[in-house]
Amino acid sequence: MNIAVLSGKGGTGKTLVSVNLAAAAKESVYIDCDVEEPNGMLFFKPDQIIKEPVTVKIPEIDRKKCIGCRKCIDFCKFNALAYIRKNVLVFEELCHSCGGCIIACPQGAVNEKNKSIGEICSGISEHVKVFTGEMNIGETSGVPIIKKLLLTAGKQDTLYTFIDCPPGSACTTMESIKDADYCILVAESTLFGLHNFEMVYKLVKFFSKRCGVILNKCDENIINPVESFCKKENIEILGKIFYDRELATMNTAGLILSRTSEKYGSLFEQLLQTVVGKI
Amino acid sequence: MKQLLILSGKGGTGKTTVAGALIELSKAKALADCDVDAPNLHLITKMQGQFATTPFYGMDKASIDQKRCIKCGACVDNCRFTAISDDYVVDPYACEGCGVCQLVCKYAAVTLKPFIAGKLMLYKKNKLFSTAELKMGSGNSGLLVDSVKKQLIKNSTDEKFAIIDGSPGIGCPVIASLNGADMVLIVAEASVSGVNDMKRIIKTARRFQIEIAVCINKYDVNDVETKKIEKFCTKENLLLAGKIPFDKKIVEAVNKGVSIVNIGDSKAGAAIYDLFNNIKTFFAV
Numbered sequence: 219m220n221i222a223v224l225s226g227k228g229g230t231g232k233t234l235v236s237v238n239l240a241a242a243a244k245e246s247v248y249i250d251c252d253v254e255e256p257n258g259m260l261f262f263k264p265d266q267i268i269k270e271p272v273t274v275k276i277p278e279i280d281r282k283k284c285i286g287c288r289k290c291i292d293f294c295k296f297n298a299l300a301y302i303r304k305n306v307l308v309f310e311e312l313c314h315s316c317g318g319c320i321i322a323c324p325q326g327a328v329n330e331k332n333k334s335i336g337e338i339c340s341g342i343s344e345h346v347k348v349f350t351g352e353m354n355i356g357e358t359s360g361v362p363i364i365k366k367l368l369l370t371a372g373k374q375d376t377l378y379t380f381i382d383c384p385p386g387s388a389c390t391t392m393e394s395i396k397d398a399d400y401c402i403l404v405a406e407s408t409l410f411g412l413h414n415f416e417m418v419y420k421l422v423k424f425f426s427k428r429c430g431v432i433l434n435k436c437d438e439n440i441i442n443p444v445e446s447f448c449k450k451e452n453i454e455i456l457g458k459i460f461y462d463r464e465l466a467t468m469n470t471a472g473l474i475l476s477r478t479s480e481k482y483g484s485l486f487e488q489l490l491q492t493v494v495g496k497i
Numbered sequence: 498m499k500q501l502l503i504l505s506g507k508g509g510t511g512k513t514t515v516a517g518a519l520i521e522l523s524k525a526k527a528l529a530d531c532d533v534d535a536p537n538l539h540l541i542t543k544m545q546g547q548f549a550t551t552p553f554y555g556m557d558k559a560s561i562d563q564k565r566c567i568k569c570g571a572c573v574d575n576c577r578f579t580a581i582s583d584d585y586v587v588d589p590y591a592c593e594g595c596g597v598c599q600l601v602c603k604y605a606a607v608t609l610k611p612f613i614a615g616k617l618m619l620y621k622k623n624k625l626f627s628t629a630e631l632k633m634g635s636g637n638s639g640l641l642v643d644s645v646k647k648q649l650i651k652n653s654t655d656e657k658f659a660i661i662d663g664s665p666g667i668g669c670p671v672i673a674s675l676n677g678a679d680m681v682l683i684v685a686e687a688s689v690s691g692v693n694d695m696k697r698i699i700k701t702a703r704r705f706q707i708e709i710a711v712c713i714n715k716y717d718v719n720d721v722e723t724k725k726i727e728k729f730c731t732k733e734n735l736l737l738a739g740k741i742p743f744d745k746k747i748v749e750a751v752n753k754g755v756s757i758v759n760i761g762d763s764k765a766g767a768a769i770y771d772l773f774n775n776i777k778t779f780f781a782v
Contacts, residue, residue: 317597
């Protein structure tokens with residue numbers, strides 16, 4: 219079963235929750251879809267690492283065949299082509315790899331070449347199979363990496379797969395939750411947290427996914443606006459993680475709590491059982 | 498107008514908290530929120546009065562006229578985004594508006610139609626504040642960020658200084674926000690992940706040859722990682738503009754919808770005051 223972990227915004231504890239649930243589940247798959255800033259690997263520190271490049275198709279102009287008709291340029295909706303000094307120039311960062319310029323060219327002067335935009339990295343950490351995508355610096359879109367990542371990691375035969383989603387509710391997040399059986403929404407106990415939570419909750423509802431909430435960085439003395447919202451809207455609360463300096467120190471040092479702390483080991487074990495019970 | 502852009506590589510490091518405090522301290526009159534996926538700056542800037550809303554058109558989306566379509570399959574075969582279903586309906590979330598389907602259709606059954614992907618908002622009363630919201634699941638956030646900045650610049654009159662809250666990551670929206678900025682303040686968290694994210698965003702920002710300053714948030718939670726950031730800044734010749742301690746009062750401030758510098762004595766507020774002093778000469782504010 220695929221369990222996606224989302225949050226609407228970064229820094230709420232998505233990676234904390236997904237890494238620790240995957241570790242608590244022992245035999246599982248962990249996929250880090252936050253390809254712009256992947257952090258899961260820093261916790262799992264996997265062995266037997268295999269790296270695989272991710273490429274996209276970029277047009278290449280055959281100058282001998284090009285007659286300068288500019289049909290490719292007129293067609294391109296992304297302004298990735300321009301005619302400068304009697305040559306068609308390709309702006310690789312703007313290209314969406316739609317292939318339209320090839321079809322538009324009457325001279326057969328457009329070919330395609332592969333361009334690397336990042337890589338997929340996989341490895342093993344104890345019993346957890348870890349997959350992560352990493353986008354090259356300077357690239358604009360990680361969607362092709364996420365697509366390939368989910369395809370590669372999806373071939374594993376494991377009971378639990380945890381998908382650590384990118385922040386926000388844009389196209390990359392949609393790509394990451396498309397095949398999820400259940401969504402865990404992690405929310406911080408502030409007004410910012412509520413605002414962001416509502417956005418991502420809308421996305422999950424739109425996809426008609428079943429979901430539950432883990433409240434993070436809770437404080438007994440402060441009224442949690444997310445908790446009040448969930449109660450009012452009848453959204454299931456799966457569990458609470460209280461702000462604790464010990465947790466913060468371990469987490470900032472890149473430790474997996476499920477493996478290093480007895481207290482948090484049992485907390486995540488329990489959370490896992492609660493989530494499994496819902497599916 | 499000089500632009501201070503606040504970035505972090507990753508969300509949740511305290512960008513908006515720092516931005517809100519710097520807005521208070523600098524009395525900046527021009528503001529923008531470039532986190533179009535999850536904008537939060539409006540929650541603490543207490544903007545008053547009416548705001549103007551403009552629809553934001555993203556890329557057009559393909560639409561298939563079922564009366565003209567003879568189901569030849571040309572559009573489905575050529576769409577690289579698998580946006581057209583077997584019964585020839587376009588999925589607007591997958592469609593990138595490239596127009597290949599229109600190009601290959603011999604029966605003129607495909608048209609590209611304008612698509613509202615979000616909205617731009619502009620407050621003008623006591624401060625100029627440009628912000629936006631992207632519709633759920635939409636792409637083109639870079640284009641919207643660009644529009645947010647253009648809206649701010651177009652409407653500014655004599656504002657000399659702008660504070661811009663950036664978006665997380667290193668991709669399209671962040672690159673769009675870097676365009677035209679004079680200084681980037683990177684908020685880095687003292688953690689293994691924080692150091693990693695900071696290095697990636699610095700590499701990204703360096704391509705734009707913008708002045709870079711760094712501040713460490715929650716520096717006292719992990720001394721080892723704080724030292725790593727300090728060393729990195731020295732080695733790379735980056736201005737370490739401030740160190741903000743962990744402070745529970747930040748949560749209190751956020752929930753009250755005010756800035757941390759307006760909540761009375763707080764350790765974090767004092768640290769941001771020092772941070773402001775360290776960067777203000779650059780902007781002459």
